Amino acid sequence: MISPKRGFEKKEFQNRTRSAQTLMAQSGLDAILLSTEPEVRYYTGFLTRFWESPTRPWFVVIPASGDPIAVIPSIGAHLMRQTWITDIRTWQSPDYVDDGVTLLAQTLNDVTSAQGKIGVANQMESHLRMPLSDFNTLKKHISPRMIEGDHAITRRLRLIKSDAEIAKIKMATAVAIRAFDRVSEIATVGTSLAAIFRKFQMLCLEEGADWVPYLAGAAGRNGYDDVISPATDVPLARGDVLMLDTGLTRDGYFCDFDRNFSVGPPSGVVQEAHACLIQATQTAFNLAKPGVPISDLFHAMNDMVDPNRNGSDAGRLGHGLGMQLTEWPSIIAQDHSVLEAGMVLTLEPGVTLPNGKIMVHEEDIVITKTGASFLSAPQSADIRVLS
Numbered sequence: 001m002i003s004p005k006r007g008f009e010k011k012e013f014q015n016r017t018r019s020a021q022t023l024m025a026q027s028g029l030d031a032i033l034l035s036t037e038p039e040v041r042y043y044t045g046f047l048t049r050f051w052e053s054p055t056r057p058w059f060v061v062i063p064a065s066g067d068p069i070a071v072i073p074s075i076g077a078h079l080m081r082q083t084w085i086t087d088i089r090t091w092q093s094p095d096y097v098d099d100g101v102t103l104l105a106q107t108l109n110d111v112t113s114a115q116g117k118i119g120v121a122n123q124m125e126s127h128l129r130m131p132l133s134d135f136n137t138l139k140k141h142i143s144p145r146m147i148e149g150d151h152a153i154t155r156r157l158r159l160i161k162s163d164a165e166i167a168k169i170k171m172a173t174a175v176a177i178r179a180f181d182r183v184s185e186i187a188t189v190g191t192s193l194a195a196i197f198r199k200f201q202m203l204c205l206e207e208g209a210d211w212v213p214y215l216a217g218a219a220g221r222n223g224y225d226d227v228i229s230p231a232t233d234v235p236l237a238r239g240d241v242l243m244l245d246t247g248l249t250r251d252g253y254f255c256d257f258d259r260n261f262s263v264g265p266p267s268g269v270v271q272e273a274h275a276c277l278i279q280a281t282q283t284a285f286n287l288a289k290p291g292v293p294i295s296d297l298f299h300a301m302n303d304m305v306d307p308n309r310n311g312s313d314a315g316r317l318g319h320g321l322g323m324q325l326t327e328w329p330s331i332i333a334q335d336h337s338v339l340e341a342g343m344v345l346t347l348e349p350g351v352t353l354p355n356g357k358i359m360v361h362e363e364d365i366v367i368t369k370t371g372a373s374f375l376s377a378p379q380s381a382d383i384r385v386l387s
Helices: 010-027 037-044 074-080 101-111 132-142 153-159 163-180 193-206 268-287 294-305
Strands: 031-034 059-063 069-073 088-091 117-120 146-149 211-221 240-250 257-263 318-320 327-330 344-347 350-352 358-360 363-367 372-374 384-386
Touching: 010 031, 010 037, 010 059, 010 153, 031 037, 031 101, 031 153, 037 059, 037 153, 059 101, 069 074, 069 101, 074 088, 088 101, 101 132, 153 327, 163 193, 163 240, 163 257, 163 344, 163 363, 193 211, 193 240, 211 257, 240 358, 257 268, 268 294, 268 344, 268 350, 268 358, 268 363, 294 318, 294 344
Parallel strands: 031 117, 069 088, 117 146, 257 384
Antiparallel strands: 031 059, 059 069, 211 240, 240 257, 318 327, 318 344, 344 363, 350 358, 363 372
């Protein structure tokens, strides 16, 4: 697979911005204020690990017309100039007295009228990345302008991926596929789960991942107890089921899927559970196409993995995927919005075994104009076996 060019063409960001401005006009917003990493990167292409530091705030303002304006700490000016953004306003941060608040207020006042409305993301999966005290001060500085919700504008735009975005997710999945195919090199009887975690991340990096922000997994005899606990030093034993679930990134985009492995020949119960998970995933995949309610995917999987309606602690059977490990929407019974071409989703059914253990399976798909396409290479009904 030929790796797509790093980053995006300027036109990609221009289209995102103009689409946002069209929706802003429809919603009566005069500007949108962005403060989180995926929001800022979506409109600018500003990609850095520096967001790991919680000290400095970063802002981008999308006016009603024209290009976005970056209001950022001066340490980020050089990198921001490598993007398509030309209006870059900086201050020296951290500033214990005024950490960009006055500069941000001036920028918002510059691009809106006194009666203007400024949108800030306020839906599920969003947050405001600035101190509450600074936010309150900002509101005073821009008064009588009002800050309100952004009408989910950015979320709506990010929901539908461009061909260029899909290519990047596909590349990330290709990296993970190669790493999963090498698990037998690192996972053997007597190897601890903690060691496997460390070595699997190394495999992902060797195969082309930029970094591995997320790795979950579990191991246990005839299934496992949960899929979020830290890895332990307990060694693998014959009869165990090992699961690894990776969210690695390539050029700023995630993959998110898992694979199960039987340590030695699987028991009948384990093989049956694995085959059920694959069948449930395939059933939802076959159903997925534009116009189908998301809830239909949930019911298609849930009817197979939980026929007795015992419920699942997972809460959902998949989710959106892209610049973040998990994005809108969640595949739940209550979500009746319909699938659209360009959505990238995970299908993630889980099953409870007779012994109370669980097994889960996850694949990445994209909705096309006529149906769906796998981004991850779909796993067969037979569980992978480690000797």
